[in-house]
Amino acid sequence: MAGNFTFAIVKPNAIRTGKTGPILAMINEGGFVVSAMKMVYMTTEQAESFYEVHRGKGFFTELVEFMTSGPVVVMILRHENAVEEFRKLIGATDPEKADPGTIRKTFAISIKMNAIHGSDSDENAVREANFFFAEIERY
Ligand code: UDP
Numbered sequence: 001m002a003g004n005f006t007f008a009i010v011k012p013n014a015i016r017t018g019k020t021g022p023i024l025a026m027i028n029e030g031g032f033v034v035s036a037m038k039m040v041y042m043t044t045e046q047a048e049s050f051y052e053v054h055r056g057k058g059f060f061t062e063l064v065e066f067m068t069s070g071p072v073v074v075m076i077l078r079h080e081n082a083v084e085e086f087r088k089l090i091g092a093t094d095p096e097k098a099d100p101g102t103i104r105k106t107f108a109i110s111i112k113m114n115a116i117h118g119s120d121s122d123e124n125a126v127r128e129a130n131f132f133f134a135e136i137e138r139y
């Protein structure tokens with residue numbers, strides 16, 4: 001299945017401002033099929049573990065605080081060449097550098113509160129999907 005799916009999170013800033021629906025519409029419009037989805041409220045330990053690769057960086061503590069500041073929506077999304085196609089749809093990490101029409105350009109507030117997460121490799125898509133979902137929860 002690797003290559004055919006990616007993992008995404010609608011981040012707390014987007015949930016708070018009621019943008020979950022519009023973001024899901026853009027994901028749907030982009031041709032992605034929702035394979036699994038749920039709303040979760042991450043603990044500090046979960047957020048630290050999810051973003052383990054960034055531990056020690058200047059933004060790590062603030063990132064963990066942000067990602068635990070409210071509920072998020074986690075999803076597995078199916079599409080051909082899903083990781084790369086989804087990164088194109090969400091745009092650059094920094095919304096100021098994101099292309100017009102991307103999810104981040106449309107909904108991000110800042111580089112931290114950038115509305116959405118997308119896996120950066122097939123290997124990480126597998127890791128991140130397994131972090132939140134059991135095999136039986138996937139369509
Ligand atoms: N982030 C931040 N400040 C930075 C870089 C990243 O707050 O200078 C946050 C931002 O929410 C980003 C997340 O940390 O989405 C993970 O960073 P990464 O470099 O992996 O960016 P992404 O893969 O999400 O585009």
Ligand code: MG
Binds near residue numbers: 120
């Ligand atoms: Mg990343």
